[in-house]
Amino acid sequence: MDRSIWAWGKVWKDTNQATCIFACVYNEEFLFSLDGKCVFPFYYRNAKFYDCVMFKAKHKWCSLNETYQGYWKYCSEEDFAKCVFPFWYRRMIYWECTEDGDAFGKYWCSLTQNYNKDKIWKYCE
DSSP, X not given: OTTOOEEEEEEEEOXXXXXXXXXXXXXXXXXXXXXXXXXXXXXXXXXXXXXXXXXXXXXXXXXXXXXXXXXXXXXXXXXXXXXXXSEEETTEEESSOBOTXXXXXXXXXXXXXXXXXXXOEEEOO
8 A cells, every 4th residue: 555645534514514525424534545456355334345335425435454444445447346257056057147046137146156155246237
C-alpha cells in the first residue's frame, strides 16, 4: 500500500440530510484509496466477504485489509470475484455457469473449485 494515493475524509450527518464524501459513513473517519488492491476474502462487521459489497455507498467497494480497518476503494471491473471453472456442485462438474439448484432459475457459478465444500458463489452476469 505504500504507493497508493490516499484521500482522507470525515463524514458527518447535518441537521437536514446526510453529507457524504465518497461514502455515507456517519461519524467515522476513513481512508479511501484511488489505486489500492482489494483483499479477498475480507471481514466487515463480523461477516466474511469474497466479492465487492455495497454497504453505505452508491457503488460496490472492497477492503484493502483482511479485516476492514477503514481502508477501502471502489471496485473496478478487475476487482470483482471471478468464477472458477471447472467447479464441483453436488455430483457433477460444471464448465460454465449453471441454473441448477437456484430457486429463481438464475445462472450462478462457484468462486472455488469445490462448491460442495466451500459454498462460495455468485450470480453470473
